Amino acid sequence: MVRLRVLGGGRRVGASALLVEGSKGRLLLDYGVDISGPEPLFPLHVRPAELSAVVLSHAHLDHSGAAPLLYVSVKPKLFATRVTLQLSELLIQDFMKLSKYYIPYEVEQVAEMLSSATIVEPGAVVEERGMVIRFWSAGHIPGSLMVEAEIDGVRLLYTGDFNTIDTRLLRGASLEPFREADVVVMEATYAAFDHPPREVVEKAFVSDVLEVVEGGGTVLVPTFAVGRAQEILAILTKHGVRHPVYIDGMARRVNAILLENLDSLRDPDLFKAAVRRAIHVNGWEDRRRALQEPSIIISPAAMLKGGAVVHYARELLENPRSAIFFVSYVMRDTPARTLLEEGVLELENLRKSVAARVEWYDFSSHCGRSELLKVIESLDPQARLVVVHSDEKVGAQFSEYVGKTFGIRTFYPADGEVIELP
Ligand SMILES: [Zn+2]
Ligand SMILES: [Zn+2]
DSSP: OEEEEEEEOTTSSSSOEEEEEOSSOEEEEOOOOBOSSSSOBOOOOOOGGGOSEEEOOOSSHHHHTTGGGGGSSOOOOEEEOHHHHHHHHHHHHHHHHHOSSOOSOOHHHHHHHHHTEEEOOTTOEEEETTEEEEEEEOSSSTTOEEEEEEETTEEEEEOOSOOOSOOSSOOOOOSHHHHTOSEEEEEOTBTTOOOOOHHHHHHHHHHHHHHHHHTTOOEEEEOOTTTHHHHHHHHHHHTTOOSOEEEOTTHHHHHHHHHTTGGGSSOHHHHHHHHHHSEEOOSHHHHHHHHHSSOEEEESOTTSSSSHHHHHHHHHTTOTTOEEEEOSOOOTTSHHHHHHHHSEEEETTEEEEOOSEEEEOOOOSSOBHHHHHHHHHTSOTTOEEEEESSOHHHHHHHHHHHHHHHOOEEEOOOTTOEEEEO
16 A cells, blocks of 8 residues: 655645655655745654655755755655755755744755755666656756656656746656556646747747837846746847846856756757856946846846845836836735736835836746646546645646546645555
């Protein structure tokens, strides 16, 4: 009997953690933190001494941010790609620095975690206490993996966060491992929506950028430091945009990490060219210069919650020739959302109507509904589907729809629930 114990990410997005228990060992897939609210939330407890191994699917904090907690007294073996290790170190350190709340681990545990890691890349197969684990590229962010594990004769596939379409930065995830799986644990972030075709979004974005810059304005692109910032850089380069592109904040360090890991990208030459043409902002003098000429400024944080992006937004907001273009999912209760919905920039001691143009572009690093359904079509009719990593209503409707339409047995577990697979 194989048991799946949902420790986090059940019926919600955040703090993903799944414990897989077989007769010979226990495998922990992700151990993330939920930072969507004011206070960070951690997954349910697991005894690190009982773990045969831990796998980090990718570096995003909702999958990696609680993992150092496992390295307080013992050192469970960890598997991840080299990029994931480097990026999660960066993201976890940033999380520790910026959190206003107590975090139950220190830099020592982060170091222990990294030194316990075995680097794996897509295609690798490892055996750990009778469990055969195979890694597949997930197409979500650089270094992201899907994890296939054969335990007591059950073939399980954990998607982590995944995307099956090609983007400028990454190749889409393969459908191959889905065909043979007995159980698929699948994220369903966008199970209720379809994303427009990537080429259409890219074209609209580039043409709007050119319109603003050629009209003498500046385009501010608030974005996540990992993945989207680099994709935007690659898109501007691919489409031959010749205007100055500035890149600020943590995205610069992510660029440096990816330059050391070009194998993780779809088109290493395009990425190298994109980084070479970008102007890396190294202080206030550069920031001033960026705002003085028609240019494109790529800067974290995506939700306008802090960082250099706030400075740029304040400087641009009264200029109708300039623009703020969002390229990431915009969360509720953030300054970014207020700006998009009300045209008002609301910061700690400021509330101002914005004259600059504000737009949102649906670049996504997750499968949309059609992609998820295509994946499900490729499953064996006897396979079981466990839906995780989605808003409650979205996931519930989706798993019900899949059960009815495809006759596949589906589960929609909450945190703490256990699924037994005979
Ligand atoms: Zn992710
Ligand atoms: Zn996630």
